[in-house]
Amino acid sequence: MNIINALFRRELQSYFSTPVAYVFIVIFLVLMGTFTFYLGGFYERGQADLGAFFSYHPWLYLFLVPAIAMRLWAEERKSGSVELLMTLPITPWQAVLGKYLAAWAFTGIALLLTFPIWITVNYLGHPDNGAIVAAYIGSFLMAGGFLAIGSCLSAFTRNQVIAFVLTVVMCFGFLLSGFPLVLDMFSGWAPQALIDGIASLSFLTHFSSISKGVIDFRDLVYFALLIVTFLYANTIILQWKQAD
Amino acid sequence: MIEIDRLTKRYGQHTVVDDLSFNCASGEVLGFLGPNGAGKSTTMKMVTGFVTPSSGRAVVCGHDVADDALAARKRLGYLPEGAPCYAEMTPRSFLNFIADIRELSGSNRKARLDEMISQLHLGPVLNQTIDTLSKGFKRRVGLAQALLHDPDVLILDEPTDGLDPNQKYEVRELIQSMAADKLIVISTHILEEVEAVCSRVIIIADGKILADDSPQNLAASSRYHNAVRLTLSADSNLDEIQAVIEQLTSVETTESNSQHMTVTAIAKSGSADAETWRQVNDIVSGKGWSVTGLQLETGRLDEVFRQITGGAQA
Numbered sequence: 001m002n003i004i005n006a007l008f009r010r011e012l013q014s015y016f017s018t019p020v021a022y023v024f025i026v027i028f029l030v031l032m033g034t035f036t037f038y039l040g041g042f043y044e045r046g047q048a049d050l051g052a053f054f055s056y057h058p059w060l061y062l063f064l065v066p067a068i069a070m071r072l073w074a075e076e077r078k079s080g081s082v083e084l085l086m087t088l089p090i091t092p093w094q095a096v097l098g099k100y101l102a103a104w105a106f107t108g109i110a111l112l113l114t115f116p117i118w119i120t121v122n123y124l125g126h127p128d129n130g131a132i133v134a135a136y137i138g139s140f141l142m143a144g145g146f147l148a149i150g151s152c153l154s155a156f157t158r159n160q161v162i163a164f165v166l167t168v169v170m171c172f173g174f175l176l177s178g179f180p181l182v183l184d185m186f187s188g189w190a191p192q193a194l195i196d197g198i199a200s201l202s203f204l205t206h207f208s209s210i211s212k213g214v215i216d217f218r219d220l221v222y223f224a225l226l227i228v229t230f231l232y233a234n235t236i237i238l239q240w241k242q243a244d
Numbered sequence: 245m246i247e248i249d250r251l252t253k254r255y256g257q258h259t260v261v262d263d264l265s266f267n268c269a270s271g272e273v274l275g276f277l278g279p280n281g282a283g284k285s286t287t288m289k290m291v292t293g294f295v296t297p298s299s300g301r302a303v304v305c306g307h308d309v310a311d312d313a314l315a316a317r318k319r320l321g322y323l324p325e326g327a328p329c330y331a332e333m334t335p336r337s338f339l340n341f342i343a344d345i346r347e348l349s350g351s352n353r354k355a356r357l358d359e360m361i362s363q364l365h366l367g368p369v370l371n372q373t374i375d376t377l378s379k380g381f382k383r384r385v386g387l388a389q390a391l392l393h394d395p396d397v398l399i400l401d402e403p404t405d406g407l408d409p410n411q412k413y414e415v416r417e418l419i420q421s422m423a424a425d426k427l428i429v430i431s432t433h434i435l436e437e438v439e440a441v442c443s444r445v446i447i448i449a450d451g452k453i454l455a456d457d458s459p460q461n462l463a464a465s466s467r468y469h470n471a472v473r474l475t476l477s478a479d480s481n482l483d484e485i486q487a488v489i490e491q492l493t494s495v496e497t498t499e500s501n502s503q504h505m506t507v508t509a510i511a512k513s514g515s516a517d518a519e520t521w522r523q524v525n526d527i528v529s530g531k532g533w534s535v536t537g538l539q540l541e542t543g544r545l546d547e548v549f550r551q552i553t554g555g556a557q558a
Contacts, residue, residue: 006344010330010337017332017373080328084389087292087324088345089317242294 003090007098008105015106024068028110031060036117048125053117054135054211058175058204061146066167068107069150070160072099073238077158086242092235100151100231107143111136131213138210141223142203146171148230155237171203178202245270245397245427246291251300253286253451260286262451263300268444270396273423275442275459276431279553283451284431285325288401291429292322304397318346321395325402327386331375335366335385338374339392346393360388363418379406387415391422398422400430404437416441435545439463449553463543466551467496470511472524475537478505485533492527494519508541 015021032053036042040052076082085095121127150167157163176182178199186195199205206219246268253261261283268274276284289295291302293309293316302309307316330338339360343353361367364384369377374385383406390398403419404412419428419441432438438445439459447455447462455462463469476485482500486507490498494515499508511520521540528535 002347003345006341009344010333010341013337014330014332079331080324080326081330083289083294083324084322084328087294087317087320087322088342089314090345091314239296242296 003094004098004101007090007095008102011099011102012105015102020071021106024064024106025110025113028060028064029113031064032056032114032117035060048121048127050117050121050127050132050135051211053114054139057139057211058142058207061143062168062171062175065107065143065146066150066164066171068103069147069167070154070163072103072151073155073234074157074160074163077155077241078160082242086238092238096151096231096234096238100147100234103147103151104144107147108140111140111143128213134213134215135211137215138207138219141210141220142207145174145203145223145226145230148227148234149174152230152234152237155234155241174201175203178205245305246429247303248287248291249301249303251287251290251302252298253283253290253295254298260451261290261297264448264451264453265300266446266453266456268427268429270427271424272427272444273419273442274427274429275438275445276429276448277433277435277438277445277549278431278448280433282449282553284448285401286451287448288322288399288429288431289324292320292399293317294324318393319396321390321393321398323386323390323400323403326405327383329374329382329385329389332373334371334373335361335377335381335388336370338385339388342389342392348393356392356394360392363391364388365414380408380411383407384411384415387418396426398426398428400428402432403430404432404434412437435549439545447549447552454552455548459545460542462548463545466543466545466548467510468508468541468547469543470515470517470520471508471541472511472520473506473508473537473539473541474524474528474533474535475539476505476507477534477536480505480534482507488527488531489524492520492523494523 035056036050036053040056042052045052073082076085086092118132121132122129146167149170150163153166153170154160154163156166173182179202183195183199186198206222209216210219248264248266251261251264252259264283264287276287278284286295290297291304291309293302293313296310304316305319307319309316330341333341339357343357348356361370364387366381366384366388369381374382377385383403387400387403390400400419404415407415416437419430422428423441423443430437430441442459445455445457445459445462446453474485474489476482482502482505486498486500489495489507489509492509494512495509496512497510499510500506501508509520509524525538528538
């Protein structure tokens with residue numbers, strides 16, 4: 001636990017000792033505001049809720065979270081510090097988890113900094129604050145899912161651009177796996193059970209129920225399993241790539 | 245302390261480390277020597293557990309590197325090639341991070357950190373980002389990281405690469421001062437370094453061990469072992485002097501260098517240790533040549549190295 005904690009703190013500090021953190025947070029907040037007020041029509045809706053705000057999270061995450069995740073392992077491999085890290089007395093799980101949790105905490109910080117919108121909606125009306133908290137939790141879990149995919153793919157390559165593109169594509173697939181764009185690739189030849197399975201992997205479906213304020217145990221399990229699976233794959237890729 | 249048993253690493257068809265076996269014990273400073281691409285770094289990476297061997301095994305302090313990796317790594321300090329660090333950190337935060345991972349705490353932690361900072365002269369740059377440091381400081385931060393937990397086994401991949409002569413000297417002093425109760429393995433291609441610090445040399449090329457001996461014994465296998473070098477005044481007749489020396493019974497052949505005004509008498513193999521020295525001395529005083537320097541050579545490691553690794557092109 002101490003080891004994971006040390007890795008976590010080092011990683012999180014490194015975000016804030018470079019401009020990455022500040023650039024990311026500013027862009028994240030500006031885009032969140034733009035999407036909510038212009039595209040989402042926050043005022044025009046005339047409802048005291050944050051539906052306009054949360055419905056754009058998946059799409060923002062699609063590009064912003066891979067930007068955070070791409071450096072996790074690709075940068076370590078590029079600079080050679082992975083050799084230093086992985087010859088310290090730590091297990092691959094500790095390394096993966098420490099770095100992942102730091103990245104997740106960082107997106108959590110960015111997400112918390114959107115609090116003015118919550119103040120705004122409370123000023124304007126009487127929203128269901130329980131539902132808003134649930135939606136924040138859902139959004140945080142979804143960011144965690146994107147990050148786990150990104151961390152895993154980042155271990156494949158020493159090139160951050162490749163890691164970014166792979167992650168965006170993979171996350172896009174996960175976002176839309178309940179929609180015809182993805183399902184049409186399988187319908188016609190794959191058995192119905194597989195198609196249903198793929199459809200049930202969709203981020204959007206799982207996020208949309210949470211963002212309406214309904215925390216379903218199955219949605220929580222979904223995100224937890226997704227994160228654990230990709231982090232496990234991450235440790236395997238890390239060891240496999242390291243052997244070369 | 246380190247037992248290496250038939251260690252092999254193949255990348256596709258290419259065998260980088262080929263069936264390597266050797267043991268080494270505490271108190272030794274083992275120099276790992278070889279041309280670029282000989283497999284030095286790969287061997288070190290396998291001993292530290294970073295690279296998985298294709299076959300064979302490495303044991304550090306009784307712990308198999310593959311099966312008991314954490315226990316082995318706890319006993320190890322490792323400076324990877326090029327001394328990679330986290331560039332955005334400062335030496336202070338970086339060393340604190342390493343101390344956290346090494347689970348140093350309390351007064352011992354503070355003492356070790358202070359000792360590393362003073363031994364490696366990191367004081368002036370402690371709060372500067374590593375990114376902005378000179379190569380020499382970066383290397384010393386890497387060394388501090390490897391030494392912080394006072395490991396039993398120290399593996400240093402080219403520890404003095406990129407340092408200036410003063411810094412090289414200091415790092416060698418440091419290595420020697422620690423040598424008594426540790427096993428230190430260094431890889432290098434600087435031969436003077438081997439002579440300065442190593443008690444044992446393993447020369448490898450194409451992943452195979454070509455020589456395993458003390459630097460003195462290796463140097464003794466040089467044709468320059470027991471050779472005597474005369475430095476003469478500028479007006480001397482080198483050809484005449486060379487001809488006279490070549491007649492001596494213990495001299496195999498001679499070499500001259502008219503630029504430096506030297507004649508080197510190479511000893512016959514099998515002649516007694518000081519024989520050539522004595523004979524050359526006698527003739528110098530007998531002939532009355534104007535000699536400005538007279539030097540006995542113990543052997544040249546670089547020449548032995550070229551000979552062993554077959555680098556005639558070098």
